[in-house]
Amino acid sequence: EAQVTQNPRYLITVTGKKLTVTCSQNMNHEYMSWYRQDPGLGLRQIYYSMNVEVTDKGDVPEGYKVSRKEKRNFPLILESPSPNQTSLYFCASQGLATDTQYFGPGTRLTVL
Amino acid sequence: QKEVEQNSGPLSVPEGAIASLNCTYSDRGSQSFFWYRQYSGKSPELIMSIYSNGDKEDGRFTAQLNKASQYVSLLIRDSQPSDSATYLCAFEGVNTGFQKLVFGTGTRLLVSP
Numbered sequence: 001e002a003q004v005t006q007n008p009r010y011l012i013t014v015t016g017k018k019l020t021v022t023c024s025q026n027m028n029h030e031y032m033s034w035y036r037q038d039p040g041l042g043l044r045q046i047y048y049s050m051n052v053e054v055t056d057k058g059d060v061p062e063g064y065k066v067s068r069k070e071k072r073n074f075p076l077i078l079e080s081p082s083p084n085q086t087s088l089y090f091c092a093s094q095g096l097a098t099d100t101q102y103f104g105p106g107t108r109l110t111v112l
Numbered sequence: 113q114k115e116v117e118q119n120s121g122p123l124s125v126p127e128g129a130i131a132s133l134n135c136t137y138s139d140r141g142s143q144s145f146f147w148y149r150q151y152s153g154k155s156p157e158l159i160m161s162i163y164s165n166g167d168k169e170d171g172r173f174t175a176q177l178n179k180a181s182q183y184v185s186l187l188i189r190d191s192q193p194s195d196s197a198t199y200l201c202a203f204e205g206v207n208t209g210f211q212k213l214v215f216g217t218g219t220r221l222l223v224s225p
Binding site for chain 1: 158
């Protein structure tokens with residue numbers, strides 16, 4: 001089954017404790033992206049990647065890091081999480097020949 | 113001015129009625145427009161894409177695009193309770209690289225039986 005997976009789905013952590021949210025897709029898509037979704041603000045892009053070793057900042061990259069060492073994986077790293085990073089995070093992927101972004105199930109992060 | 117404006121709703125319609133969802137955008141150079149549906153607690157899923165002025169129909173859904181007015185809409189005919197969700201309008205930003213989508217905050221649709 002074609003899908004985008006994210007782990008963990010839910011995470012409660014404390015300020016300053018480094019964490020990684022994993023994202024993996026099995027569709028051989030070139031493009032991957034991370035969004036955060038907050039009430040009243042909608043979906044905002046954090047980082048995106050057009051292929052292996054090619055990443056770029058989205059609209060709200062501060063406090064986040066990403067890497068794209070393999071085509072299928074695009075982890076999101078929070079080196080020192082803060083409460084304002086409490087949000088719902090979505091990973092998405094898209095193939096070059098399509099106009100559809102496929103979203104993962106989401107990761108609900110709470111930073112205390 | 114927000115890049116994408118949507119009425120947050122909720123928009124309430126009875127079962128069987130036509131639901132009309134509207135969206136305005138600020139980037140005159142945008143060429144690609146999308147409607148995503150998001151059920152509560154779930155991830156967004158693409159339901160319609162439109163690239164040219166006019167109407168595009170897919171089953172009960174019709175997307176309408178007017179680039180001169182910077183306006184895109186989604187009509188849902190014969191609305192069903194299962195259509196109750198938040199509908200996100202998005203466009204592909206110009207000069208921002210491959211498929212950089214800019215999303216609106218969404219309109220919540222409630223279809224009552």
